Amino acid sequence: MYCVTLAHHEDFAGWREAARALALAGVRAEGISWQVGDAPQDLFGDEAIPDAQPGAALTVPKPFIGLAQSVICHSDTERFARLYSMLLKLQQNRRALEDKADPLLRRLEELRKAVGRDLHKMRAFVRFREMPEEGVPDGKRYVAWFEPDHHIVRTNAPFFQRRFAAMHWSILTPELCAHWDGRALSFTPGATRADAPDGDPVEETWKTYFASIFNPARVKVKAMTAEMPKKYWKNMPETALVPGLIAGARARELEMVEKSKGKSLKPVEVRGLKRAEEEERRLSPGGNRLAAWEALLEEAKRCTRCPLYKPATQMVFGEGPVDAPLMLIGEQPGDQEDQAGRPFVGPAGQVLDDALDKAGIDRSQTYVTNAVKHFKFEQRGKRRIHSKPGAQEIEACRWWADQERDLIAPKVTVALGATAARSMIGKVVTISKTRGAAIELPGGGEGWVTVHPSYLLRIPDKGKADEELARFIEDLRTVQNRLTALAA
Amino acid sequence: MARLDTRQKLAILADAAKYDASCASSGTQKRDSSGGKGIGSTEGMGICHAYAPDGRCISLLKILLTNSCIFDCHYCINRKSSNVRRARFTPEEVVQLTLNFYRRNYIEGLFLSSGIIRSSNYTMEQLVEVARTLREVHDFRGYIHLKTIPDADEELVRQAGLYADRVSINVELPTERGLKELAPEKDEKRIEGAMTDMKSAIDDLKDARRKFKSAPKFAPAGQSTQMIVGADGADDGAIIMRASGLYDRFKLRRVYYSAFSPIPDASAVLPLSRPPLMREHRLYQSDWLMRFYGYTPSEVVAASDDGMLPLDIDPKLAWALKFRDRFPVDVNRAPREMLLRVPGLGTKAVKSILGARRFRQLRLDDIRRLTVSLKKLQPFIVAADWRPVALTDRADLRTLVKPRREQLELFAA
Numbered sequence: 001m002y003c004v005t006l007a008h009h010e011d012f013a014g015w016r017e018a019a020r021a022l023a024l025a026g027v028r029a030e031g032i033s034w035q036v037g038d039a040p041q042d043l044f045g046d047e048a049i050p051d052a053q054p055g056a057a058l059t060v061p062k063p064f065i066g067l068a069q070s071v072i073c074h075s076d077t078e079r080f081a082r083l084y085s086m087l088l089k090l091q092q093n094r095r096a097l098e099d100k101a102d103p104l105l106r107r108l109e110e111l112r113k114a115v116g117r118d119l120h121k122m123r124a125f126v127r128f129r130e131m132p133e134e135g136v137p138d139g140k141r142y143v144a145w146f147e148p149d150h151h152i153v154r155t156n157a158p159f160f161q162r163r164f165a166a167m168h169w170s171i172l173t174p175e176l177c178a179h180w181d182g183r184a185l186s187f188t189p190g191a192t193r194a195d196a197p198d199g200d201p202v203e204e205t206w207k208t209y210f211a212s213i214f215n216p217a218r219v220k221v222k223a224m225t226a227e228m229p230k231k232y233w234k235n236m237p238e239t240a241l242v243p244g245l246i247a248g249a250r251a252r253e254l255e256m257v258e259k260s261k262g263k264s265l266k267p268v269e270v271r272g273l274k275r276a277e278e279e280e281r282r283l284s285p286g287g288n289r290l291a292a293w294e295a296l297l298e299e300a301k302r303c304t305r306c307p308l309y310k311p312a313t314q315m316v317f318g319e320g321p322v323d324a325p326l327m328l329i330g331e332q333p334g335d336q337e338d339q340a341g342r343p344f345v346g347p348a349g350q351v352l353d354d355a356l357d358k359a360g361i362d363r364s365q366t367y368v369t370n371a372v373k374h375f376k377f378e379q380r381g382k383r384r385i386h387s388k389p390g391a392q393e394i395e396a397c398r399w400w401a402d403q404e405r406d407l408i409a410p411k412v413t414v415a416l417g418a419t420a421a422r423s424m425i426g427k428v429v430t431i432s433k434t435r436g437a438a439i440e441l442p443g444g445g446e447g448w449v450t451v452h453p454s455y456l457l458r459i460p461d462k463g464k465a466d467e468e469l470a471r472f473i474e475d476l477r478t479v480q481n482r483l484t485a486l487a488a
Numbered sequence: 489m490a491r492l493d494t495r496q497k498l499a500i501l502a503d504a505a506k507y508d509a510s511c512a513s514s515g516t517q518k519r520d521s522s523g524g525k526g527i528g529s530t531e532g533m534g535i536c537h538a539y540a541p542d543g544r545c546i547s548l549l550k551i552l553l554t555n556s557c558i559f560d561c562h563y564c565i566n567r568k569s570s571n572v573r574r575a576r577f578t579p580e581e582v583v584q585l586t587l588n589f590y591r592r593n594y595i596e597g598l599f600l601s602s603g604i605i606r607s608s609n610y611t612m613e614q615l616v617e618v619a620r621t622l623r624e625v626h627d628f629r630g631y632i633h634l635k636t637i638p639d640a641d642e643e644l645v646r647q648a649g650l651y652a653d654r655v656s657i658n659v660e661l662p663t664e665r666g667l668k669e670l671a672p673e674k675d676e677k678r679i680e681g682a683m684t685d686m687k688s689a690i691d692d693l694k695d696a697r698r699k700f701k702s703a704p705k706f707a708p709a710g711q712s713t714q715m716i717v718g719a720d721g722a723d724d725g726a727i728i729m730r731a732s733g734l735y736d737r738f739k740l741r742r743v744y745y746s747a748f749s750p751i752p753d754a755s756a757v758l759p760l761s762r763p764p765l766m767r768e769h770r771l772y773q774s775d776w777l778m779r780f781y782g783y784t785p786s787e788v789v790a791a792s793d794d795g796m797l798p799l800d801i802d803p804k805l806a807w808a809l810k811f812r813d814r815f816p817v818d819v820n821r822a823p824r825e826m827l828l829r830v831p832g833l834g835t836k837a838v839k840s841i842l843g844a845r846r847f848r849q850l851r852l853d854d855i856r857r858l859t860v861s862l863k864k865l866q867p868f869i870v871a872a873d874w875r876p877v878a879l880t881d882r883a884d885l886r887t888l889v890k891p892r893r894e895q896l897e898l899f900a901a
């Protein structure tokens with residue numbers, strides 16, 4: 001067993017020298033252990049590397065040098081051995097590099113590609129911050145903190161040298177730091193984030209630019225994260241704005257459309273907005289939770305757990321941020337909800353929106369859903385009259401409501417009306433007895449019960465109705481206070 | 489009105505510039521700041537320094553010098569009848585912004601455009617002044633893209649070309665009728681005239697450089713243009729033919745498409761729906777087919793249905809589904825041109841196939857390693873161990889090969 005120790009992670013010269021001698025001596029790839037720096041020696045690596053005979057030549061096609069120089073920078077621990085195998089292969093077949101379907105070459109090409117991407121992303125995402133320093137141009141040194149995936153700092157430093165020749169700069173990374181003083185590049189051991197400055201006077205201006213150049217009418221979050229993966233975000237000042245920009249985008253667009261119209265929307269626009277809403281649901285933050293929620297939504301669309309799916313136009317699922325601290329459960333979609341595909345958009349939704357507003361609750365930060373997801377009605381002529389869901393239907397649909405609550409895990413869940421309360425708690429309760437006190441829910445979080453907004457619409461006596469409405473708002477206020485207390 | 493500070497102006501003038509699609513910073517000469525007193529380099533490939541949530545890259549500081557304008561083009565947020573807040577940078581402010589951003593590695597350079605104030609010449613002078621100051625006073629060697637004003641003096645346009653890497657003039661709308669209706673003060677003849685002048689200036693200076701090494705470089709990244717999709721009635725066929733005509737006649741580097749998006753305070757003449765992003769995307773794909781895959785414009789148009797490219801599948805797949813008699817293609821024998829027509833094979837994969845098949849009979853497993861998705865191209869190829877048999881002729885092939893996710897259609901209008 002031969003053991004080769006290289007000076008540093010991307011020591012191409014060292015690798016080349018050792019590989020040449022070993023290949024000329026006919027050593028097979030399995031017989032070599034490659035080490036970097038002070039890493040502990042391989043237990044069995046005790047044979048001396050044979051000296052290359054003077055005059056003995058080992059040649060490779062030129063493209064191999066470029067490939068090897070690049071692959072050496074990868075963090076893959078097998079890279080030295082892989083390159084050595086390729087070197088041997090090239091001694092058998094000088095044109096082996098043209099056989100792109102060869103698995104070893106394919107792997108090396110992948111490594112090269114990953115290094116190339118890392119180099120490119122470093123050139124793109126390094127952000128310099130100024131730091132006062134005497135004796136340099138303008139009295140400023142430009143310092144950046146960056147965390148590359150591979151061993152690329154040494155390779156990439158000349159790019160920054162060529163680009164910022166007149167500046168004095170340093171790029172700090174965990175493994176190696178590069179510095180330029182106007183005359184020569186130098187390298188020092190790794191640093192920590194705390195060694196780099198934590199702000200810059202131009203950053204606010206840059207953020208202004210980032211926010212202003214964004215066109216809210218065309219949100220394409222996937223396209224953004226494909227090219228600017230989240231792992232880079234922490235060192236880029238502008239990315240702090242992204243969640244806010246996405247959240248505000250549709251509101252800004254709607255505002256534009258509304259402002260310039262002032263009239264009702266055309267059917268095509270309504271469809272467009274509906275799509276936008278669906279899209280927006282996908283966009284709200286939450287990571288895996290969002291993917292899980294989307295999967296749940298897709299499944300629920302095909303639900304046939306009770307017969308209600310047949311006459312209804314569509315399944316109406318919950319909506320709102322998947323990390324909402326507050327969840328509202330209603331009874332079931334009404335006529336308008338059934339057509340719109342969204343919960344609480346009809347007359348009861350109006351009442352709810354007003355009440356939430358008065359209680360200081362932001363509906364856009366709340367997850368709103370129904371105990372039963374399909375509209376149950378009786379056809380009377382042209383009208384579809386709301387019909388109360390039965391015990392079996394509520395039970396069947398608890399399957400979805402429970403999963404929604406598990407996923408979103410709200411701190412507080414509010415059941416609006418008896419049907420919702422039954423779904424939330426799992427047994428029949430009366431509103432008057434449960435109202436106004438927290439109920440501990442199985443699976444965490446606390447539940448509250450109040451009336452359904454449509455109940456308020458059905459009270460014939462104006463005085464009584466106002467009284468009940470005030471009580472409803474008071475209930476919501478209590479919930480809001482509870483949320484504030486829980487968040488503190 | 490209180491005076492605006494630079495940041496407030498930036499917010500207004502970057503906002504006003506976002507409807508220009510181009511952000512390319514590639515394809516210019518190779519240069520760097522070694523030995524100079526300034527900063528900046530361009531090394532062939534452009535760099536995207538950030539991405540906005542609209543999925544577009546941020547490579548250049550893209551701003552207007554001013555958003556005041558004497559024109560009244562309906563699709564434009566800056567038209568004189570629009571109610572937007574106006575602002576104006578001084579050339580020095582733009583210069584300092586560019587340098588400050590560049591030093592911190594935020595950008596590759598500057599993309600400067602402007603509303604037209606006073607006169608075309610006056611506006612053009614101001615644009616040129618910014619570029620001149622950057623180049624001559626600060627020895628800035630990064631990328632500069634200047635939008636030129638159609639009616640400006642020839643000498644001014646020539647100067648723009650000397651300082652800038654790329655110059656562009658927007659044709660704005662794919663049809664002359666659209667331009668007449670929506671941009672009444674603009675004139676196709678004048679726009680095309682300016683593009684012709686630019687082309688001959690680029691050609692002249694290229695000629696001169698062949699003879700004298702000392703001749704100055706002129707717009708080394710060439711000229712480009714942009715048209716708005718979805719504001720007038722032009723169908724995809726018309727847009728593709730128009731773009732290919734522009735490429736031929738003016739040797740453009742790029743034709744950009746910008747899906748018309750609702751703008752604040754829009755004119756009542758325009759549709760107010762979500763921008764047809766998927767349509768824009770398909771047009772770019774068809775652009776690629778013409779530039780890198782050897783399709784003629786009429787072939788791309790043939791892939792469309794009644795002049796509109798399908799939104800659910802890409803134009804290459806659409807073409808393949810329409811002309812099934814050309815398939816399957818034998819990956820071990822077919823010429824490069826035919827391999828390029830296989831849906832799912834890109835230029836790189838084709839190159840790899842051509843290299844690899846000299847060494848081995850390519851089997852399906854080999855192809856799998858060389859491409860992204862075997863499933864898509866399987867019905868269209870023959871390999872050593874694979875023959876699609878009846879697959880190519882199946883009536884439901886479209887559903888078999890089209891992307892499963894419906895999400896793409898979300899963007900369609």
